[in-house]
Structure formats: structure tokens, C-alpha cells
Amino acid sequence: MNKWVTFTLHGEGANAIQKVNADVREVAMQMGYKPLYIFRYDGSNESDEALNARIDGITAAVKPGDIILYLYPVLNGFRFDKTFIGNLKARGCRFAISILD
Secondary structure (H helix, E strand, C coil), X not given: CCEXXXXXXXXXXXXXXXXXXXXXXXXXXXXXXXXXXXXXXXXCCCCHHHHHHHHHHHCCCCCCCCEEEEXXXXXXXXXXXXXHHHHHHHCCCEEEEEECC
16 A cells, blocks of 8 residues: 655645645645646646546546545536546545645
8 A cells, every 4th residue: 555645736836825825735745645747727628538548647546445535625626526536446445535715
């Protein structure tokens, strides 16, 4: 079993979410969590097939029984969050969601 923490790549510009995410990720990685890199993008016109393929690529190394620490918000929209979590739960993964406000 592996432990994973989402690592959202926001691009240019710093904001409070990036700083808090970085702090939580740093602690999680010191505790043995591996990063799941997620690029922030506008997927409003993305097909379901493309979204599922994107998530499959992000999570290719994740196996059933693994634990994912999902640092919310990822800022890719509710559809991304719902699909990401749903796909991994269907694969037998367990979740902890940290809401950063």
C-alpha cells in the first residue's frame, strides 16, 4: 500500500492556496506520501473520455488499497473533483480530503 498526496501545479502567480498546499504537501511527503501531480487547467469543454484519460494518466501508479490525501480545492472544477475521486474509489482506493480555505 502506498500513500499519495495531490500536488496541484497552478502555473504562474502565487496565492494563499498554493502556500498552504505546499506546506501540507511538505509535511505529508516527510511522512512517506508520494506526489500525484495535477495541472490546473480549464476543462469546461473537455469530453468525459478525455477527462477520464487525463485522470488515468495522473493516477497510473495508484493501486487498489492505496490512500490518497486530496488537497481541496484543486481548482479544476467540481466535475474534475467528482470524477477523480469516483474513479479512484471504484479502483479500491481510500481517501482523506483536506479542505484548505
